[in-house]
Amino acid sequence: MTLYIKNMVCDRCKMVIADLFKKTGITVKSIELGEIETLDELTPEQLQTIEKRLRTVGFELIDDKRKQIVQKIKTIIIELVQNQSEVLKKINQSAYIAENIGRDYKYLTTLFSEVEGTTIEHFLIIQKIEKVKEFLVYDELSLSQIADMMFYSSVQHLSMQFKKITGLTPSHFKQMKANKRISINQL
Template sequence: MNTTKLFIKNMVCDRCNRVVAEELSGLGYTVHNISLGEAEISAENDTIDLEKIRQVLTDNGFELLDDRKTQVIEQVKLAIIDLIHTQGEADQRVNTSDYLSQKTGLDYSYISSLFSAFEGITIEKYLILQRIEKVKELLVYNELSLKEIAYKLGYSSVAHLSNQFKKVTGLTPSHFKEIKENKRKTIDKII
């Protein structure tokens, strides 16, 4: 029984993994492995109907990625989302270029130019946007001080976090915390 690896856009959380696994199983496929942005499946008769898969994924807000360059872009996004939204504090201080090269198995300069060409922003800008969304989330929860948030997300200081937050949102973190009108974005909709 041969397995097929699928690359899926907008698959950014455990709930997404569960939905995709249920839908693929519902189509009669055996799901061997599932993680953010990827699913490894097989079929009893070794026939994989990509059009049926594409349709069921589309119906659930996902997208099947066929193009290798698009797959790399999605890998980069998912690696950054994983780093910012699910990894521990120590992981926030990793070298981003080394981290992404290791996650994708590709040279960072290639990844960087590909990402910029496809998305219209740099990887660094995308990373900042993801961090700011995480800051918003932590501010709304109101469980950590700004100093704790800065440390947790790998900022060098509260001032650095505050300056970056204001540059991206137009608000200071304390003003954002007060008004909470600036709705947070879902992490898969950040560009």
């Protein structure tokens, strides 16, 4: 049985979910960001227990098919930005998303906008800006290096997008140590 879970955005989320299922006595066949496959079908009581336990740790089950597709899109984008930024440069992002979901991109963009109230492109930009914030907080790379790593055409393009999303320039953000990053699942 495959369950779709909202707010799974990192490997630690996967560990928390795996532990939660283990403590509930449910055998997990596989676990990926946004979804978990159990070895057996779950009873309504087990599903209710899982749902309650997931909510206590900031997750929730997604049973609406449209929302499941949107969650898959978000997971693909988060993985691209967080773990495979090199892929961002080499691929057409819309084709990559469509291929991984197995649906036409036009359908996916319409669905995403209807469900989330924003575009896939805007969601991608927000994810990239959060990654830029992470790099700025760590203070190990220059803005030029960050722009290269995140595949912006220039430092100016990165700075303009950063200011549009955050209201701050990257250098001003860097100076404001109190202004920390937003959790991915809160975006």
